[in-house]
Amino acid sequence: MLDEVVDLSRLQFAATALYHFLFVPLTLGMVWLLVIMESVWVMTGRQVYQDMTRFWGKLFGINFALGVTTGITMEFQFGTNWAYYSHYVGDIFGAPLAIEGLMAFFLESTMIGLFFFGWDRLSRRQHLLVTVLMAIGTNLSALWILIANGWMQNPVGAEFSYQTMRMEMTSFWDVVFNPVAQAKFVHTVSAGYVTGAMFVLSISSWYLLRGRDVEFAKKSFRIAAAFGFASVCSVIVLGDESGYSVGESQQAKLAAMEAMWHTEPAPASFNLVAWPDEAGMKNDWSVEIPWVMGLIGTRSVSKEIPGIHEIVSANRARIVSGQQAVVALEALRADRTDRAALARLEAYKADLGFGLLLKKYTANVAEATPEMIDAAARDTVPKVAPMFWSFRLMVALGLSMLMLFGWALWTSVRGTFTRSPRMLRLALYSLPLPWMACEVGWVVAEYGRQPWTIYGVLPTRLSVSALSEATLYGSLAGFVGFYTVLLCVELYLMVRFARQGPGSLGTGRYANEVHAL
Known part of the structure; x- marks a missing residue:
């Protein structure tokens, strides 16, 4: 059945993407921490900062290799x-x-080779330049990938051509400077910076709790605390910008995130917690904070945010309009010289994607019934409960990390963090938090785009390849099995070298040198 092929294709891509994004945030964050550590070494000449760069760089390299493999x-x-x-x-x-x-x-692949093999071949400043270029390459890689993803969320700079029966680019620069893509990029890389900072902070805390390599751990802790606090503040500020861009381009996603079933008088309130009733299209109960959602979603006190009922009604009208576009397109497929069909397509082309939603219910869109149109209109809003709770979990994790990094930075400035085992243990146990936040953040972004692969243009159902269910089950099992092995390898290597600590460098200056050698 086509439905199962679609679901399995989505599940496979989701599984591989979520596995891949276990490695990406740490790469994005660790590389700039390496730049900071090596910069201090170049400026001060203190050996400990070179050792920090080489040790944390070793863990960065393990993660980078696994990230490339899965990507x-x-x-x-x-x-x-x-x-x-x-x-x-x-x-x-x-x-x-x-x-x-x-x-x-x-760029990043070349520079990472020079980073590891250039210590004895390059001068200090040359090696620092390599590290900076490695960081720039890593972030440029994220930029272009997120520009592609941002276009899926907000397809600007393109239009449908009936001659090629495909979407064609009309403005490359509109695609590059897509506001959704830019907001997604800065929000995503900032989350990666938090992940890198938490990684260094947690492992440094473990060393301090065990009284091992204290001076090395103290300096690593201080850099991670400052970098992490700045990064988590950026995530929160840029998350607000991302929320605004969603409100501008994907109103159905925003309404689902907030379980906002009806349009409220401006400025709309924010549902702190609620219990969505999907079948009844209402909330059984909710705790609201006045004005907050209106300010986040519209940056004004007078602009309304449409609710789910109103969005479904508006999308129903677009589906009826799109139905005309699909009928005209099918006529043009049969006869490219049909001027009446071309004029009809041009009149309704803006809603062509919405008309294609009817393909789920009938092969002949012209014969779609009002019930089919109603069902397709309801499909334009993703399931509310997964969106609502995923978003709140992401926000709760972000606020938790803000408090942790704030505490770590405060004690770091005062010089008391080594005498606060409770804070060090909390930092150690908080290691998984940024990964959890990143994963649920992608659930919000990608699940919230449904039922579209290209928002408002191409439904997910029409995007899949002609594959059998057996093929998809086999490839899904293969990917999950292989990626699980890679994840286990990553965890084993990370734990092994983290336990050895800077002694794994074999310099004779740190604990655990015997095991390292």
């Missing part, structure tokens, strides 16, 4: 599992991915 296969899935998607929007979506490979990936 490459994701791009191939666009051709294997999402063939019609690749055909329909490949000219646009492929451009930033190609630039990422040619510009960013080669």
